Amino acid sequence: MREPVTGSVIPSDLYGFAERLTPAERAVITELRGVLTERVHPHLNAAWDEARFPEEIIAPLRELHLMDPPALREAGEGVREIFLGFRNFELTRCDINVATYYNAQASLFRTVCTMGGSAEQARELDAKIASYELTGVFGLTEPEHGSDVAGGLATAATQDPETGDWTIDGAKRWIGGATAADVVATFARDTADGQVKCFLVPTHAPGVTMEVIARKASLRIMQNAEITYQGVRVPDSARLQRINSFSDVAGCLRRMRSDVAWMATGAMAGAYEAALAYVARREQFGRPIAGFQLIQEKLALMLGNLTAALGMVVQLTEQQAAGIYRDEDSALAKMYTALRLRETVALAREVCGGNGITLDTDVARFHADAEAIYSYEGTHEINALIVGRAVTGVGAFT
Template sequence: MIDYLGLEADLGEEERMVRDTAREFVESEVRPDVGTHWLDGTFPTDLIPQMGELGFYAPTIEEYDLPGISETAYGLLMQELEAGDSGVRSMASVQGALVMYPIHAYGSEAQKERWLPSLGRGERVGCFGLTEPEHGSDPASMETSAERDGDGYVLNGSKTWITNAPISDLALVWARDRSADGDPVRGFLVETDRDGVTTNEIDEKLSLRASITGEIALQNVRVPEGSVLPGVEGMKGPLSCLTQARYGIAWGTVGAARNCFETARAYATDREQFGRPVAGFQLQQEKLAEMATQITTGQLLAHRLADLKERGDLRPEQVSMAKRHNARMAREQSRVAREMLGGNGITADYPPMRHLTNMETVYTYEGTHDIHSLVLGHDLTGISAFE
């Protein structure tokens, strides 16, 4: 595997074990069938409990039977999963960073004890309800509402482009509390089998096909007071979750790009044209050299984020830079890899085209490329383009 600057030579024993376990899992359980799932537009749901058994969900948490691994180990896990497919990494990211993380960070002890162990084992599936049909990049304008009713709340609204929604047991829904001054945003843990909840699947996607995406419709859904996350109020809640998920994406996209590079290099050294391997031509060597350089830059960003995160110095804007750069890098390098495979590159027998289409989604979700540009612009100039 490409590691041109030898970054993984400095890994600790735990980090190597996590990397190798995830790599073996992808090789044996993901890679053989993921092309078929991508063609069929299905997610390999049999992997959900397997990933739970291996401790792939929110593994940086130490309590509730969770392993408590390092931030670098977690990043390596995301990298290996996305080398298999973005849909597999997305499943783990949503379950861990967008559902289990906020329950652990902002939930009550009762909420933690009820949900974290079963989510961690993959016995239950969670989803994260933030994006709405009319509010994507501007989630603060959400219309989903919560009205106090006796000893609980009534929720109304809709969410869309929600990973895992059709197979989820629990939805973390962000809504405006219309009963409180200022209509603050609050998080609600909503069981998807409650009356008034529907989670229809979005089909005919042309990207991230080996992933289940859906909607959450809430029509007079009653939830008890104990469903509210008590430890956070306002946009800090959902945005802090997104920072966790974007950290995983910054690592994961490197894995997808790396898989494209390894596929292109192997193909170019084996494929002969005009009496010599394709890799012997200068044009192809230039492509491989540029791919290796761009992937290495992405690796450096990811490893630096891990160092900052481990010591508590990581800022959301730094995560924005890495997500922005690495998603664009993987998008571009998967295209080059597809190109190097010629006609074979457009088939599901080889991963670059699958990664290429997946990256169109990764480039857009968890904050579009343009939004992250504006986040960085604000940080660099002190002037907000959103106001």
């Protein structure tokens, strides 16, 4: 079969958006793709089927040092936002679970520590996070509060006026990777002033209990936990000093939503490429189904969704790199790319026919896991309301 027309380092990047990467950045992305193909992908379908996390993929990902790639340092280059975007794209192009696992440390936890910590905390924590000396996850969502967590967050933190220590009581839910992490960046409401604060709570601290959420139909590889805090004591040094209200939390979320938009875009590429490979080898009525008009129309729609999404996230990233961060920008990108992802994985499943509901083509995995991206880091509806408020000047959340 003829190779897709593209001059990009990314096979399905029809318009060549990845040409914005430097040669050193492209080399890192290419190396990442090779590791994902050879050392990560072979473990995914069995792990997904068994709803377990494959420990075999941890070392290959850590050995790449993707948070501070040696190849970029050797080239005299810093780690640019556009590189981080394509890093997320490539991870998710392989698998949504893999990207979610990686970003629990490299995006969510790292962002809250660097943005939420004091200058001294951020400096010390960032080095430990990049080297995996310290592993952590982001604990915001609660059993009874997801979309309304800004006003409804119920986990409470009370400071002892004599010792300065804090006591935390409450619960968190859907916290990915918590059972394997050293600490949970736990958001709790200060009982004294009613403001949201953030604490690095050790996962083995007395009073912390965790249970892995079972029977999931999406994101089955990722181990999401429900966490209960009962009289958990932490010193004041465990509090991130620059998280003093939910508006500070929102500043972190504003940055992280763009990561999720990149992940949705990468997942489109993974599903599209898996479907393209399948139709090239699948024959019906005596010839490959890649030559059927209805199949080609679906492939064109998938590629159109992917290309539009890439254009959106690249522009958003370049805008943010220039220092422009607006809630409505990241919310629009997350909302749109997640919606188009849903359509793209459905089309990919369609062109694979009955075989598209098995794990063998990879399409079924993307199809199911897309539902998680559609819901996390702000549902479609919440992100739409953020955009709606910006364009009309009227909030419609309640």
